[in-house]
Amino acid sequence: MIEKTIRCPSCKNQLTINGNPGDKIQIICPSCNSKGVFTFPHEESFLSESNPIQVLNLTKKFNNFIAVNNISFSVKAGEIFGFLGPNGAGKTTTMKAILSLINTNSGQIKINGISIHKDPKVAHKYVGYLPERIAFYDNLTALQNMYFYADMKNTPKGECKPLLDEMGLGGALDKKVGKFSKGMQQRLGMACALIGSPPILVLDEPSGGLDPRGVALIRKKIREMKSKGTTVFLSSHILSEIQEVCDRVGIIDKGVLVAQDSVSKLSEKLKLKPKITIELEQISNEVVEAVKKVQGVEKVDVKGKNIDIICDPKSKSKVILAVEKAGGSVINIQTKEPSLEEVFLKVTGE
């Protein structure tokens, strides 16, 4: 039995209802007497596992070339896990393996606890997938293509139009996909991945080919899916996007998973240091020399009335005290934590 809190569409009154997956129940709002029907989503809309994606010792070779080399990781329920790596590192290959789109040489993959090797059909029911290269029927319209996906997913066709609208394709429903731009195809691909509200999303470069508005739209959608409890595994080359939306990241390089953790923990492990910029009313030699003497300060740069300081996170307060003690009058202090770009460049050795 599942408990669900819903809002009456008429008076916005909040109700708690109970039912089993697939149940259709009649509802009468106790506040305004509006009548309605609520359908509890099917079983595959719910995840029972705390790690809905589990990859253990996965290896994939193309002839003698090892594209993915014995990698293991798990994506936790409800988190956004970003998959990073240089071109050709093995991201798409890993995602295709998770979706059983390629044969693998060794390893185990489970989706919501179900082995994709033993029961791929059941396992993949939980997943919405946006491939790196999306193939549509060029001579069908956007809506017809989506109906095709809805049929495959056994989802009501009524979901298609609202999803296309949400992805900014409301004005192109009846346009043949062969005439779509790359960004429009990407938006259609995202709509197809979202059909049936899958509890797991695997998105291979969801922002690829999109204009800034499209990138923001995808980011918003991913956050919205997370707030509904969806587990998201995504690859991207836009490091700011990953840093902004992901709870954890895995970094793959030449087929090897070289790091996995939250950005802040990775920065800590790699001993990356924050940069503090102190804006002063006036710069003096005394202040600069005082900052340089603080233990844990690695680098000091003077730019106009600003001092940029790279230092140990623990030394930040000592630096500020030293500035003030040396007679500096502080106007503003900004701290820039290590970026994902720094983590990425360090672990991929570039």
Ligand SMILES: Nc1ncnc2c1ncn2[C@@H]1O[C@H](COP(=O)(O)OP(=O)(O)OP(=O)(O)O)[C@@H](O)[C@H]1O
């Ligand atoms: N079908 C294939 N046959 C032979 N080699 C392949 C095949 N598919 C992928 N590879 C190789 O496997 C390696 C990993 O490719 P993959 O597409 O997984 O990289 P990626 O991390 O997704 O890169 P990108 O960021 O460019 O999308 C590459 O060296 C690629 O050339």
Ligand SMILES: [Mg+2]
């Ligand atoms: Mg790829």
